[in-house]
Amino acid sequence: DIVMTQSPDSLAVSLGERATINCKSSQSVLHSSNNKNRLAWYQQKPGQPPKLLIYWASTRESGVPDRFSGSGSGTDFTLTISSLQAEDVADYYCQQYYITPITFGQGTRLEIK
Amino acid sequence: EVQLVESGGGLVQPGGSLRLSCAASGFTFSSYWMHWVRQAPGKGLVWVSRISSDGSATSYADSVKGRFTISRDNAKNTLYLQMNSLRAEDTAVYYCARYSCTGGPCYGYMEVWGKGTTVTVSS
Secondary structure, three states: OOOEEEEOOEEEEOOOOOEEEEEEEOOOOEEOOOOEEOEEEEEEOOOOOOEEEEEOOOEEOOOOOOOEEEEEEOOEEEEEEOOOOHHHOEEEEEEEOOOOOOEEOOOEEEEEO | OOEEEEEOOEEEOOOOOEEEEEEEEOOOHHHOOEEEEEEOOOOOEEEEEEEOOOOOOEEEOOOOOOOEEEEEEOOOOEEEEEEOOOOHHHOEEEEEEEEEOOOOOOEEEEEEEOOOEEEEEOO
């Protein structure tokens, strides 16, 4: 199984500042069929289901604000929120869809400092 | 509007059974692979199972293999999860989620999620 490890487990950032969440996979999720990384990011607010933010490691889902961006390749990935807004307080998860079993990171809780 | 609505959760004793349903609307259900994902109270997301668009291919997490069965009825636009031999550690909110299958091959990131149904296994 591919193990996904996020860091940090929790993060407190001031409003308007940059937030960075890291995700490392135990093996590469770069697929040779299309040379794309099979890595997605989700946001989950309390009491709500997860919401897709980013797929293919860096493609923003329709409707997601452009302050959210994804980067990285192979085994190391980053979710960046360029200017934190109050509504961004949530848990964030990375997920690999390279192979089954599909696996998620343990989550990162983002709060306002 | 694209929508997934789970139902069938509840309180069940250890060793019991439950069948979850996920009603799909607003899209061509029969064209999409589907997932079940669960989240124990205060914990992270855990993938449970997935099924191909025609139901011919299924996969399971090791923790549920042999106890849970995923299926679908494309005529009824409904996904199912039959859960047998339930354990306390199966207590969770269970979400159904849709693969991305737009414009060709299907990929396993989860574009659409239901609101979830709660399963509690306790005596």
